Every structure is written in C-alpha cells, then in structure tokens.
Amino acid sequence: DIQMTQSPSSLSASLGDRVTITCRASQSISTYLNWYQQKPGKAPKLLIYSASTLQRGVPSRFSGSGSGTDFTLTISSLQPEDFATFYCQETYGTLMYSFGQGTKLEIK
Amino acid sequence: QVQLVQSGSELKKPGASVKVSCKASGYSFTSYALNWVRQAPGQGLEWMGWINTNTGNPTYAQGFTGRFVFSLDTSVSTAHLQISSLKAEDTAVYYCARVGSSWYESDYWGQGTLVTVSS
Numbered sequence: 001d002i003q004m005t006q007s008p009s010s011l012s013a014s015l016g017d018r019v020t021i022t023c024r025a026s027q028s029i030s031t032y033l034n035w036y037q038q039k040p041g042k043a044p045k046l047l048i049y050s051a052s053t054l055q056r057g058v059p060s061r062f063s064g065s066g067s068g069t070d071f072t073l074t075i076s077s078l079q080p081e082d083f084a085t086f087y088c089q090e091t092y093g094t095l096m097y098s099f100g101q102g103t104k105l106e107i108k
Numbered sequence: 109q110v111q112l113v114q115s116g117s118e119l120k121k122p123g124a125s126v127k128v129s130c131k132a133s134g135y136s137f138t139s140y141a142l143n144w145v146r147q148a149p150g151q152g153l154e155w156m157g158w159i160n161t162n163t164g165n166p167t168y169a170q171g172f173t174g175r176f177v178f179s180l181d182t183s184v185s186t187a188h189l190q191i192s193s194l195k196a197e198d199t200a201v202y203y204c205a206r207v208g209s210s211w212y213e214s215d216y217w218g219q220g221t222l223v224t225v226s227s
Contacts (some may be wrong), residue, residue: 001170034213036153043203043220044145044153049213087153091212096169097143099153 002026002093006100012108017078021103023071023088032092035064035073039084083107110134112204112218119224120194128189128221130204137185138162141207143214144178144189148200158207159187194225
C-alpha cells in the first residue's frame with residue numbers, strides 16, 4: 001500500500017496568513033493527488049484534484065502543486081471560513097486509495 | 109444540481125447487520141462510479157472501496173472484505189452499503205461520494221450516515 005504522510009498535523013495561523021501544508025507519498029504517484037477540506041460535523045469537500053486542478057467553485061486562494069512523491073496545498077491569504085481539517089488522498093494505488101492523516105488548521 | 113442523500117443514523121447491537129443507502133440525483137447515475145469512505149469518531153478518513161455503477165462491479169479496499177457489501181438499485185439511482193456481523197469498531201460515519209473523473213477524485217459527497225454499534 002501507498003502511505004501518505006501530511007505535515008504538519010496541526011497548524012495555528014492568523015487571518016491573512018499564507019499557509020502551506022505538505023503531503024508526501026511513500027512511492028511515486030505521478031499527479032494522482034487530491035486535497036479535501038472538512039469542517040466539524042460536515043462531509044469533506046473537494047478542493048483540488050490531479051495535484052493542481054482547482055475544483056469548480058473553490059476560491060482561487062487555494063492552490064496545489066507537486067508530482068511524484070511531494071505535494072503542497074497552499075492557501076494564499078487565510079479567510080475565516082478556511083479553518084478546518086485538510087486531507088490529501090492518493091488515487092494511484094491498486095485496491096487502496098490512501099488518505100493522509102489530516103492537518104488541522106486553527107486560528108491563532 | 110448534483111446531490112447524494114444518505115439514509116439516517118443507525119443504532120445496532122454487536123452481531124447485527126446494517127444497510128446504508130445513498131440516493132443520487134441531478135446527474136446520470138450510471139455514468140459515475142461511487143466511493144465509500146469511513147470516518148471513525150475523532151479520526152481521519154478511510155477509503156473503503158468503490159462500485160462501478162454501470163456494471164455493478166464492486167472493489168473493496170484491504171480491511172473491508174468479507175463483512176462489507178456494496179450494491180446498487182439503478183432503478184432508483186441508489187447505492188447501498190451493507191455491513192454484517194457488526195462490531196463496536198464499526199462505529200463510524202459512512203460517506204458515499206461520486207467519482208468525478210479519471211483522476212478518481214470524490215467530487216460530490218453524501219452528508220454521511222452515523223452507524224453506532226453498542227450493546
């Protein structure tokens with residue numbers, strides 16, 4: 001199985017900050033990497049797929065980059081509604097599409 | 109608009125079975141596969157597998173074989189997840205999610221169904 005490791009596990013930031021979350025795969029996954037945002041008590045929401053393609057309706061302050069094993073999710077200027085938990089997920093593997101353990105973004 | 113509406117919360121005893129439903133609307137049901145994802149209380153997301161809504165062929169992730177069954181009723185655009193021989197560790201929120209494209213991303217999600225297993 002492919003293992004996905006996110007860092008950091010938690011992060012405190014202020015409104016307007018630029019934030020970067022990293023996701024590392026245990027083997028190359030090309031660009032088969034998705035990012036989701038989940039707020040408490042809600043279903044996850046797709047932000048980015050194929051590593052860098054912004055899902056329709058997602059604000060342009062979110063961006064993704066990377067290929068192979070190393071990926072990043074960047075929020076250019078934090079807004080109040082951005083505080084949530086973020087997950088990466090690989091969809092390259094066979095019989096298993098692993099998620100990262102999550103990164104909780106909190107208000108400083 | 110695309111919607112996935114799941115059935116309500118369930119409280120079951122250990123050893124019982126449960127069936128969670130996921131009704132799709134706003135798109136051609138058989139044109140997009142469906143993922144199933146589990147989230148235990150306070151934990152992260154686990155991909156359980158997916159079902160090809162055109163052929164009905166399910167694929168199960170490791171750890172979700174044997175007691176877990178994905179099925180379809182295409183006449184009412186509904187997918188089902190059945191879990192048998194329930195254990196306390198099956199307590200979780202179960203999500204269905206549409207597979208959006210060949211990148212296998214989950215682009216639309218159901219609201220989740222909480223299954224609680226307790227004696």
